[in-house]
Amino acid sequence: MNIRDLKLYLHLCETCHFGMTANAMHVSPSTLSRQIQRMEDYFGHPLFIRDNRQVQITQVGEKVKRFALQVISQHQQLKQELELSNQQLIGELRLFCSVTAAYSHLPDILDQFRIHYPLIEIKLSTGDAADAVEKVQSNEADLAIAGKPKQLPAGVEFLKFGEIEMVLLIPKLNSTFSDKLHQKKPDWHNIPFILPEHGPSRQRIDLWFKQQKITSPKIYATVAGHEAIVSMVALGCGVALLPKVVMENSPERIRERITEWSTNLMQPFDIGMCVQKRRLSEKIIAAFWNLSNLNHTKN
Template sequence: MNIRDLKLYLHLCETCHFGITANAMHVSPSTLSRQIQRLEEHFGHPLFIRDNRQVQITQVGEKVKQFAQQVINQHQQLRQELDQSNQQLMGELTLFCSVTAAYSHLPDILDHFRINYPLVEIKLSTGDAADAVEKIKSNEADLAIAGKPKQLPSGIEFLKFGEIEMVLLIPKLNSSFNDKLHQKKPDWHNIPFILPEHGPSRHRIDLWFKQQKIINPKIYATVAGHEAIVSMVALGCGVALLPKVVIENSPERIRERTTQWPTNLMEPFDIGICVQKRRLSEKIIAAFWAISNLNLSHIPKGKR
């Protein structure tokens, strides 16, 4: 649950119409529906009564509405306080993200932060996205862009940016396993896979193997970092299930050598920024967190 979720909820409370709110808040109706369902799961009660003709807010929904408005008001007050002291904010902030996230999600947030807090020095390091949460736990980074793990460690706060779609990437040119791949029913047991070592992507890949009843997949390599996996697929070493955003931000020459293969849809996973909860009281971290939250509405649809 974050400020963006609460703003979507408040807008829906006013319109009582999923289509109108989705259009006004620049999200798809399905995304809006999922966000509301997550709020309902969080509070443990239905917030709306829905049928084919109307949407009505419940009594619990009214209480949550009051809560959401209070949180947003407090958030705006914090923003004003931060704005008043922005020129005095000095120090160092360490960030960690994957190379892909440095292209896709970080620039807009970092640009806004630097405009508001020009005296803060940013130290950025990149690496395997699957290591992002661990970097935060070990204090190797103040904040990190990460895929949300199946179980978020206690003491870690996660601000969702959007959802990451997984796709199957195969070499476009002929490969040693070309005949097995292009059968009427691909021989997945004998097609080499290139896998990430761990993280949310690996979790969904393991689920996909179970769905396809692939008990002992043929593993060409296990690699740290999605960007390297794309290159290995382009070279014809194997196939890979990867976040679509990684492929979209790969060099054009690499993309030209690969193609996406139709496969069973996998559940996307959340991407966002994470931090130790106890450190949100630190001024620089709180300022970056507030900028990140406010910047959600400016992230292009394709990245949400």
């Protein structure tokens, strides 16, 4: 069992799909299957439950996943220390952010980072912004762009970039609830809302419901990922309280179908970079953190 084997295993843990992992990691499905079988033989337990419909990780598999993340992290740190050449950092940096943040906040930092550290390979993964802090805590990402939660976990450092304004987005075209929305005093109890599953935005929305005395909001759907929520508003499914930056970075065809009903409905929240404090001693992570700090201090 080597580092490559552990990377194959971790990728399969994320996809739970042998075909997708085999394709992404450039191995045949049979090779991947044999490698997982060898690992199961080595640990003496099944790591996945497999049938014709799905693949699920077992409890032992979760423990092996945590072990693999630790080993790869330590291997990467050692590699960074050994491969330092001509005072230039060499290695890999794993970043996580939402699709919106990849357009709105990441480019300026990455442009500067590549100038200073051209030999560092950037691995970027995108997903629900509400999962960013958890990705850092679980070592699935070295750093992440995140909205600051109401309670920042112990051991996590947060570098503020700025503030995110929340706006109420509504369909531009007439919908089944348009009459309720455009009353002098909107009938909020009977207007369908599309909500994020969790995260800083959801925390503020729940507080707003409480302030408006909306005890039983009409929820059309709860969705992971702000970008998908904007699309659902554009399709006329409901309204949504979301960060304005998400709308501003949505495709033009989507923006044409939505409008801002109101702003200043609630307090903005902080957005920035998060990292495990203990990992700021790692040279590559510290380099990205310090450059991010310098970049936003100038701005």
